[in-house]
Amino acid sequence: MIPVSGCVLTAAQMHDAEIASGISLQKLMDRAGCALAEAVWRFGSGRPALILCGPGNNGGDGYIAARLLAAWGVDVSIAASGFPKTELAVAARAAWDGLVGNLANAQSSPVLVDALFGTGLTRELPAEIAKPLHRLANAAEIVIAADLPSGVGTDDGRDYGAARADITLAFAAAKPAHLLQPAASLCGKVRIAHIGVECVANVSVLARPHLAQPGPTDHKYTRGMVIVVGGTMPGAAALSATAAARSGAGYVVGIGVTGDLPHAIVRRDHDELANTLDDPRVRAVVIGPGLGRSDRAREMVDLAIASPCPLVLDGDALAPNVVNDRPAPTILTPHAGEFTRMFGDGDGSKLDRTRAAADHCGATIIFKGADTVIASPGGRATLCPPASAWLSTAGTGDVLAGIAGAMLARGFAPHDAACAAVWLHSEAARLAGSGMIADDLLTQLPRCL
Ligand SMILES: NC(=O)C1=CN([C@@H]2O[C@H](COP(=O)(O)OP(=O)(O)OC[C@H]3O[C@@H](n4cnc5c(N)ncnc54)[C@H](O)[C@@H]3O)[C@@H](O)[C@H]2O)[C@@H](O)CC1
Numbered sequence: 001m002i003p004v005s006g007c008v009l010t011a012a013q014m015h016d017a018e019i020a021s022g023i024s025l026q027k028l029m030d031r032a033g034c035a036l037a038e039a040v041w042r043f044g045s046g047r048p049a050l051i052l053c054g055p056g057n058n059g060g061d062g063y064i065a066a067r068l069l070a071a072w073g074v075d076v077s078i079a080a081s082g083f084p085k086t087e088l089a090v091a092a093r094a095a096w097d098g099l100v101g102n103l104a105n106a107q108s109s110p111v112l113v114d115a116l117f118g119t120g121l122t123r124e125l126p127a128e129i130a131k132p133l134h135r136l137a138n139a140a141e142i143v144i145a146a147d148l149p150s151g152v153g154t155d156d157g158r159d160y161g162a163a164r165a166d167i168t169l170a171f172a173a174a175k176p177a178h179l180l181q182p183a184a185s186l187c188g189k190v191r192i193a194h195i196g197v198e199c200v201a202n203v204s205v206l207a208r209p210h211l212a213q214p215g216p217t218d219h220k221y222t223r224g225m226v227i228v229v230g231g232t233m234p235g236a237a238a239l240s241a242t243a244a245a246r247s248g249a250g251y252v253v254g255i256g257v258t259g260d261l262p263h264a265i266v267r268r269d270h271d272e273l274a275n276t277l278d279d280p281r282v283r284a285v286v287i288g289p290g291l292g293r294s295d296r297a298r299e300m301v302d303l304a305i306a307s308p309c310p311l312v313l314d315g316d317a318l319a320p321n322v323v324n325d326r327p328a329p330t331i332l333t334p335h336a337g338e339f340t341r342m343f344g345d346g347d348g349s350k351l352d353r354t355r356a357a358a359d360h361c362g363a364t365i366i367f368k369g370a371d372t373v374i375a376s377p378g379g380r381a382t383l384c385p386p387a388s389a390w391l392s393t394a395g396t397g398d399v400l401a402g403i404a405g406a407m408l409a410r411g412f413a414p415h416d417a418a419c420a421a422v423w424l425h426s427e428a429a430r431l432a433g434s435g436m437i438a439d440d441l442l443t444q445l446p447r448c449l
């Protein structure tokens with residue numbers, strides 16, 4: 001059992017991977033049931049457990065876990081929503097020699113195991129299931145969900161009436177619902193139980209980046225020269241510029257950035273932008289934080305886009321069709337409002353929409369929020385476990401843009417730069433703790449490198 005990591009598979013991809021594994025579905029269910037029993041033993045500390053079993057293989061996992069827990073001496077009972085409908089679940093129920101109670105009038109227990117529905121859920125939970133599920137979950141001291149909290153859309157993270165779990169044990173791999181809101185918040189802590197199924201996908205969970213330390217041959221330019229362009233709100237660009245410097249860029253130039261800046265950051269005027277962009281040593285440009293929407297601002301965005309420099313576009317620089325297959329590395333960092341302004345409402349999940357937008361504009365997109373999604377043209381995507389909710393404060397996006405600039409400047413490809421930036425940002429927020437403000441991230445960034 002490990003923290004959420006690795007590939008993210010849709011329900012259909014998970015099914016295909018199970019078949020491709022060559023391992024019998026019976027054996028996979030035995031392993032899943034065993035992993036569930038171990039989780040219940042560990043997190044439930046041997047307290048009495050009630051296992052809710054649904055009609056499919058998720059329920060089958062529950063029956064198997066119950067048998068093992070009973071054998072280990074746990075006071076375990078089962079309540080089912082009906083008779084099993086799959087061959088495997090029928091066999092798993094037949095191997096349970098205790099009683100199977102009715103879900104509607106089940107008595108609560110300190111440990112509740114939700115094995116009603118997993119990847120097979122396709123619609124809203126009916127009231128006759130949702131009502132007892134919520135009643136029993138509210139009465140329990142700990143709720144452990146098998147694979148997924150019953151009542152979330154596996155692929156899109158929709159809430160179909162799920163009860164909140166404290167622990168969700170995902171079998172074989174994470175699914176989009178473990179990372180997309182609102183489902184992610186209903187999962188509690190997500191753990192993965194590897195059951196021997198090899199999973200390959202172009203969507204993965206954000207991982208700690210490998211950030212090489214400077215070596216003896218490094219100098220300020222090899223560590224990366226970043227330009228940050230300021231505008232009408234000086235504080236925003238100052239945050240970006242300082243974030244770039246604090247996340248390892250060797251040389252940061254603030255163009256038209258006024259206000260409080262470390263002495264290490266070089267200041268130039270706006271009319272020096274064109275010349276500076278011609279400097280072949282420039283490895284990344286960050287434009288948009290606090291830029292404003294004047295004609296002059298637009299001209300500067302156009303200059304930056306037309307340059308051959310790797311580019312981070314944020315805030316006021318984000319507009320519909322602002323970039324179109326730009327040849328140099330490009331990262332866009334919209335929040336939900338900016339994303340909709342640029343790409344419309346779109347269909348599908350946040351993951352689908354971000355991937356479609358990345359293909360549309362030919363750039364890497366960091367679609368920010370409580371479930372940040374990073375996508376690049378061609379389908380590669382990364383889903384990010386929830387970061388500190390204290391990040392919901394002014395200026396944190398400006399810091400992220402600056403870090404992304406520093407990651408491009410150290411030579412990372414755009415998708416890797418975006419992932420490294422989001423990871424550093426969220427780690428700095430974790431270290432900054434409660435009540436943090438954007439400036440606190442700057443103090444914590446060096447500790448994350
Ligand atoms: N990932 C893996 O490798 C493995 C997965 N297994 C388990 O198998 C699960 C998937 O099993 P299934 O495909 O049987 O699916 P589920 O067990 O999630 O449920 C499918 C059943 O629920 C019904 N249903 C769907 N939505 C409903 C709703 N809103 N209200 C009422 N009924 C609804 C369907 O008609 C079907 O009968 C996984 O989540 C996991 O727990 C393991 O047993 C084996 C290994």
Ligand SMILES: [K+]
Nearest residue numbers: 114117146148
């Ligand atoms: K479940």
